[in-house]
Amino acid sequence: MPSAKLKNVVNSHDDPIFVQSLGRAVRVLAAFQGADGPLSLAEIASRAGITRSAAQRIAHSFRELGYMRLSSDGRGFLLDLGILDLAYDYLRLNPLLRRASPVLLELRRNVRERVDLSLFDGQRMVYAARMQSKREMFFATLIGNSVPTFCTSGGWAVMAMLPDIEVDRLLAAADLRPVTPRTLTDPQSIREQIALTRQNGHALAVEQILMGEVALGVAVPGPDNRPIAAIHIAGSLSEWQPEEFRRRVAPLASEAVNAIASS
The missing domain is CATH 1.10.10.10 (Winged helix-like DNA-binding domain superfamily/Winged helix DNA-binding domain)
Known part of the structure; x- marks a missing residue:
């Protein structure tokens, strides 16, 4: 994209x-x-x-x-x-990635699932750091791969930090084609997920990008408190029930974002 x-x-x-x-x-x-x-x-x-x-x-x-x-x-x-x-020099010189790398490594050790950091770029979330689990496909492991903002846990988390008028603009301009049979494409359903994210402080997405996957996202704010990135943690539905996954990883993901923001 x-x-x-x-x-x-x-x-x-x-x-x-x-x-x-x-x-x-x-x-x-x-x-x-x-x-x-x-x-x-x-x-x-x-x-x-x-x-x-x-x-x-x-x-x-x-x-x-x-x-x-x-x-x-x-x-x-x-x-x-x-x-x-x-690409190496971009990653090496990016101050967010320099701050985030040790935090993401510790998070990966604690959750033992895939941990990603994606950068917010309007209609897409671009993966800039990927720490893999045992279940991955080649293209899903590559830095620079991107996914639509409208249907990802990190995208919902980012949009939850934006004013409603900006969310409406993003959704109006989005190419709302489904990625999986379960991808939410109805703007009102997406807004409901954003509302839940604001309430919970994190987003939980089930089979939105990959069948059999549950993912939790927390937005990373910039100096002006606007979202610039998101941390995603992804697990397999063969090993996790969504609510169990939420209870296990949401506190750790939130702690990681706080550590990045305060460093």
Whole structure:
């Protein structure tokens, strides 16, 4: 799910100091979001909304700089290690992640379930730290993976800290497609979960993103007391009843958020 900022790059023509060529280059990198494999120049051009010749020049430049490479069969392009270097530096220099890392490690030791930290980015929650349990799929373990805000425990926790008018705007703009057969897509049902989250201080989501999973989320506030992230703890319904899971992990998740906020 591309970020709102990347989606808006194409609409920046009226900004007098916006570098249009840089915007096109960023759209080429963003073209790989959600791709299932290498992309041809025609696919890059189509996804980035640029001409094929522009895609060719930009892709060549990124290859020279170490940010893109040819696939093994030479028929398409993939992102290269330079991108991972940038991601590492983002994570290394992020002050929230530096404060949160020891707290998340201790939380993972205590709950013995998957612990994640996701960053709030409007319509999506982007995973920036992931401490896995024994039950994981490949893509679910990757930093940078994102899930919709409207149907996740962390998303509900974040929205619970926002004024109702902002929640209404988020829901009005959301792509309310179900992720699982149990995903809540009715705005009023989502608002009810947000109300429960405000009452309880945490959100509990059952099979909203993954069947067989229960997840508890607590929002992490920023300096202005607006939500900037969320801690998620996820367990298996084959091992936990939802209310038992809530009683076990909610106090620990709340303590972790308080420790991060006060550090």
